[in-house]
Amino acid sequence: MKKLINDVSNVLTESLDGFVAAHGDIITLGAEHKFVQRRVLKPGKVALLSGGGSGHEPLHAGFVGHGMLDAACPGQVFTSPTPDQMIAAAEAVDTGAGVLFIVKNYEGDVMNFDMAREMAGRDIETVITDDDVAVENSLYTTGRRGVAGTLVVEKVVGAAAEQGADLRALKQLGDRVNRATRSMGVALTSCTVPAAGKPTFDMGPTEMEMGVGIHGEPGRRRVALRSADEIAEEMVAAIAGDLKAKGNALFFVNGFGGTPAMELYLMYNAAAAQLAKHGITPVRSLVGSYVTSLDMAGCSITVTMLDDEITKGWDAPVHTPALRWGL
Amino acid sequence: MKKLINDVSNVLTESLDGFVAAHGDIITLGAEHKFVQRRVLKPGKVALLSGGGSGHEPLHAGFVGHGMLDAACPGQVFTSPTPDQMIAAAEAVDTGAGVLFIVKNYEGDVMNFDMAREMAGRDIETVITDDDVAVENSLYTTGRRGVAGTLVVEKVVGAAAEQGADLRALKQLGDRVNRATRSMGVALTSCTVPAAGKPTFDMGPTEMEMGVGIHGEPGRRRVALRSADEIAEEMVAAIAGDLKAKGNALFFVNGFGGTPAMELYLMYNAAAAQLAKHGITPVRSLVGSYVTSLDMAGCSITVTMLDDEITKGWDAPVHTPALRWGL
Secondary structure, three states, rough: OOOOOOHHHHHHHHHHHHHHOOOOOOOOOOHHHHHHHOOOOOOOOOOOEEEEEOOOOOHHHEEEOOOOOOOOEEEEEEEOOOHHHHHHHHHHOOOOOEEEEEEEHHHHHHHHHHHHHHOOOOOOOEEOOOOOOOOEEOOOOOOOHHHOOHHHHHHHHHHHHOOOOOOHHHHHHHHHHOOOOEEEEEEOOEOOOOOOOEOOOOOOEEEEEEEOOOOOOOOOOEEEEHHHHHHHHHHHHHHHHOOOOEEEEEEEEOOOOOOHHHHHHHHHHHHHHHHHHHOOEEEEEEEEEOOOOOOOEEEEEEEEEEOOHHOOOOOOOOOOOOOOOOO | OOOOOOOOHHHHHHHHHHHHOOOOOOEEOOHHOOOEOOOOOOOOOEEEEEEEEEEOOOHHHHEEEEEOOOOOEEEEEEOOOOOOHHHHHHHOOOOOOEEEEEEOOOOOOOHHHHHHHHHHHHOEEEEEEOOOOOOOOEOOOOOOOOOOOHHHHHHHHHHHOOOOOOHHHHHHHHHHHHOOOEEEEOOOOOOOOOOOEEEEOOOOOOEEEEEEOOOOOOEEEEEEEOOOOHHHHHHHHHHHHHOOOOOOEEEEEEEEEOHHHHHHHHHHHHHHHHHHOOOOEEEEEEEEEEOOOOOOOOEEEEEEEEOOOHHHHHHHEEEOOOEEOOO
16 A cells, blocks of 8 residues: 555544645634534524545535535544534534534435434434435445535535525525436546555456445446546436436536546546537536545546526635635 | 546547536637637736646646636647647737746757747747756756646746736746745656556555656655655755745645545645744645646645745636636
């Protein structure tokens, strides 16, 4: 294993220390590294709280700030955060208007956020994201997995929260954005969890995993390495077939951590041509490594069908470590 | 070789097509893929023009837009663009106030930008960046290499150009920012050039290259894999020893393309502790993969000593595909 780390047991805390040092104008760190929160809270605004296993950076802590999340709870690598983290974070950021949990659909995360909701003694709603069309159930999941589309939910709901929407309205909006969003991923290499010290799975030099999950969990099938065009064709067909919609969309090409921008833009080009065949027109775009799987090579594509409300939420100003515009 | 590509001979053009499709609100593509330019030019402003071999994305095309570059010329992977590209780009973006070339110090780039300057028949000045302290001469370089510090030069000079500074003033400012800037890199793996199909150099599973260049060219020496703290100590000592300055700085941790955010932030933490020992205080920060070497794992660190003018230039609004704030 080759990584820029010190002791494997301190990877998360040292990385978080660097993160808050680099972005101290936007965020602060809660006690015992339990959560990252917005430096300046907005009284009367519903607090948005997310979290999950680490290793997907910048998700979620990179999306804490004006126009997106109020707090994020980082678990150990690929491990759910614990209910006491969420309870402490909710306590820190709830200014009286309630708290919305945004949770990717993995059994550990859903269970722990549910427990936190029951124990916190606050007004809390939960949006579960499950945008991955690759498989119906998976290694850590009952139902579909929540993947890169979670960013879109956090952005659009974050904008509405900033505008003063109440907790019930935000819960409805979050569910609606999730339903308008589909993703699928492909891996060319495995990731390596620091504490494990070796790749999560074996993959031959001419193989790829179609429909891979963001923890390297299996997708639809292992296939021989294909061209970008062929990969894009299958991923877009799966997404468009499931969406059953035509029209304007947000199109998001996401790198898994080990794939450079040059390949992501080439995939954007390949997939945009496929979207056109299905009557889907990208009118908003995001390209970059935002929902990662440590050092895994590969990418996912995410399509969110746009209406006026979702477009307005996407375009709204945002000021976080990883996404910033209009401010 | 595992990459998200189609035909290796079309990697650059297909990636550029995706790039302009994704960022068509900011940029347009010149004829024959010769350059990327700002969609909206500002008459009377000095035009900033950069370029170099591809494979370092988002550098330079990702920095075209308000507050940074007016145009960027992409060469083939790790190959200088040709003078006709620069001449065509200068023709497209010069609104009468002259053109500033910003060129990383590699022999091919310097020669071709020089030739373009002679042939273009315009008022052109050139800033050469050479921020890499690792080696004095290198495989493609007489003198020090221009690496990630080039981003800082483009940002600060871009801001001054936007404010109306004239060509001579911008040339002076660019040289000054370059002199205030030092970088050094480390590689854990080689990159793989698509057309070559195999890693540029061999590196054992427990080795790393200290002082690597952004084309994978050799650095100071090959050493056994070290901890992040040890790597940071050597890189910061080399930079601080060369800068011979204390005080406030911009601190930039740059990923080479195959290294995830989690490790970059851990390196930020490790290196910030070393900077403190040398009396250098990061008051501005940038962390991400901005000046890459295709899929190489590793990172560089860059320090720019700040004064009021450089700080103001860094903080100024920018709206490009890869860097955006204040707009």
